[in-house]
Amino acid sequence: MIDFEKVIETAEVKCKEQGGRFTLKRKRIFSKLITAEKALSPYELADSYHNEFGTKMPVMSIYRILDFLEGMKLVHKINSINKYLACSHILCSHQHKSPQFLICRNCQKCEELYLKKPLLSELQSEVQSSGFQLTTSYTEISCLCNECSSKVFLAK
Helix, strand or coil: CCCHHHHHHHHHHHHHHCCCCCCHHHHHHHHHHHHCCCCECHHHHHHHHHHHHCCCCCHHHHHHHHHHHHHCCCEEEECCCCEEEECCCCCCCCCCCCEEEEEECCCCCEEEEECCHHHHHHHHHHHHHCCCCCCCCCEEEEECCHHHHHHHHHHC
16 A cells, blocks of 8 residues: 655655646646546546546646656656556665556556566667667567456357
8 A cells, every 4th residue: 555645745845856746637647647547638537637626637738747747757657558557666865777567458457567677788788689778778569467367258
């Protein structure tokens, strides 16, 4: 269970330290991502914002907020599904490694984890030996979560 208030407080401090403002709208969008059980698209965030606060926020404004939050390293964009996920390591005090994302191809639930340094080094070496340069070290891995996997298994 996450300490919601501590995550919000830490996010606000990180923004201030990096010269950014954690405005009310940014806080509300970030809060939605923290409490979501899966990654959300800007359109899903806009609908949720409207339902909760009774006011519409343009999707372009949400994209700008998400860009800001991503720049502050508070959220991650999951490119393969064009959705966003709150960083699960905001409260960590250690140096973050390269995130890896497990994405359920059925329900789109996402899980963030980190590769061990030797494995990441091996990946980089393999990429270089293939004649390429690694430009980003995060990966998005298509999976089935246990819940969806058991539904598929039961259906057979």
